Amino acid sequence: MKAAIMGKKLGMTSLFKENGVHVPCTVVEAGPCPVVQVKDMAKDGYKAVQVGFQKVEPKQAKKRLNKPIIGHFDKANTQPMKHLCEFRDLDKEFNIGEELRVEQFAKGDKVRVTGTSKGHGFQGVVKRHHFGGVGMITHGQSDRVRAPGSIGSSSYPSRVFKGLKMGGRMGGKTASVRNLEIVDVIPEQNIIMIKGSVPGPMNSLLKIVKL
């Protein structure tokens, strides 16, 4: 099935196709991600590779990472990394020390991109759940324009059901978008261009998996 890589969202721009179509795209700096650990059926019960992303300067590694983590990287003979993540059931077999690179992807591939959505803080029901609000501005009403309305019946059930849509923290959660098209790959710069937008703010961490 698949190939995968970790990346950093650099920002959005657009490009022109030969026929003049203007395509909005997100620029992602992806990899190289060295394989730090290989998990297999016999030992771990599932097949996966654990990869790192974004090198930590050797000088600062001692300050930023703890000893067990540094030891983990030493074992794989790679430089310490800021991020670690696992990808399961990749097509190609990777050995420790090999790198996942953008070359795995090609123009036209469909991918799933996972990231952490932008945090919006505490938001009302209109923004968070697309409610329509309750009342009007005029006709003697006040404070009802962005109200949630009724949250349930009275004596029965005498409680508010779990999971009822209400105001609260919005965003800052893991979000995925499937079926995004890759419009360009620049191997020399470790860059992948993905059509459309991907979750999260700039400089946030992304996981890209080929479908």
Next chain:
Amino acid sequence: MNRMNLINAQLIEQALDTRRKKDGDNYAEIPDFRAGDTVNVAVRVVEGEKERIQNYKGIVIGRHGGGISKTFLVRKISNGVGVERIFPLYSPMIQSITVLQRGKPRRAKLYYLRGMSERKIRQKINH
């Protein structure tokens, strides 16, 4: 952000390359022009399998955007009807942009030209 500027510059170069490839020796650089200038934009029109050039002549009302998504808005009077068209500056569908006449407007966006007579417009942009 620096990284993005670099990539944007690359993309612009890529878009221009597409034009260079299409036009070969006829490739025309994008000239320096601003609001108030009268320009002729040669646009590629695809009809079925054939491609031909269509000329669109008018006054630039304004330029918008940055990086690769820069655009400019050209207004002309066609058969008594005002027509405004937005062109992406780096679009490969543009064959060439020629400045026919320089204008000297006092602002960057000339929306006030809408609804003015041609004589008035001529006075306003100070050819």
